[in-house]
Amino acid sequence: MTWTIGFILFIYGAVMGSFLNVCIYRLPREESIVFPGSHCPICQKPILWRDNIPLLGWALLRGRCRQCQGSISPLYPLVELVTALLTVGLGVRFGLTLETLFLVILGYAFIVLTMIDFEHYILPDVITLPGIIFGLLVTALPWIGPPFPPFKEALIGVVAGGGGLWGFAWLFEKITGKVGMGFGDVKLTALIGAWMGWQALPFTIFVSALIGSVVGITWILIAGRDRHLPIPFGPYLIGGAWCYLYWGPEAYTWYFGLILH
Secondary structure, eight states: OOHHHHHHHHHHHHHHHHHHHHHHHHGGGTOOSSSSOSBOTTTOOBOOGGGOSTTHHHHHTTTBOTTTOOBOOTHHHHHHHHHHHHHHHHHHHHOSSHHHHHHHHHHHHHHHHHHHHHHHSOOOHHHHHHHHHHHHHHHHOTTOOTTSOOHHHHHHHHIIIIIHHHHHHHHHHHHHSSOOSOHHHHHHHHHHHHHHOTTHHHHHHHHHHHHHHHHHHHHHHHHOOOTTSOOOOHHHHHHHHHHHHHHHHHHHHHHHHHHTO
């Protein structure tokens, strides 16, 4: 990939990150992501186009609304930057292919789900349920190849991911009387199975549990968070799935090679 193409992908990703910010803010509040246009969440005044330039707008305004001087969260440019880097990273890793285009769409959905779950402890059905169907349709396309699985493996992934995790959550609640996992996580796992196949699920769940445990313990010890408060698990599932996308098959090869020797 040339530097020019990488730069174009970065700019495209940053622009899409600006749109993802709209989705992250409005979807949990059940607001339209189309109308009205971008506006300050404090004073409700429209944001001028020059103040809405991805990454630069926030920096030039020093994180303040031009109209009311209210503080604008640094998460906005952070999402734009992450989206830009994700877009470039996928292009570098998988090339400029149709498969990469679909992976970019999946990555954008993951960013929105991650940010919403961290803030609101929900994974909106408006993303997860259509995402499951869309993932199955993508894997059913005859000209789609790796890293996407065959349709049959994707279908098994939906059943195993959604059904298996639902059964675990139901059993845990019956035994302990506590809700250990939200059903948004169940749908997200089914979505991951639809896009990456059933083989991705053991790796994803193991890595996500590992990351979640480390982050949760660190959160409690350093930040003094109440251990009885819920911790959003969706972002860690997404992190595990993304690790599988990049390194999962190689990790399986290394692991089975290790235990079979």
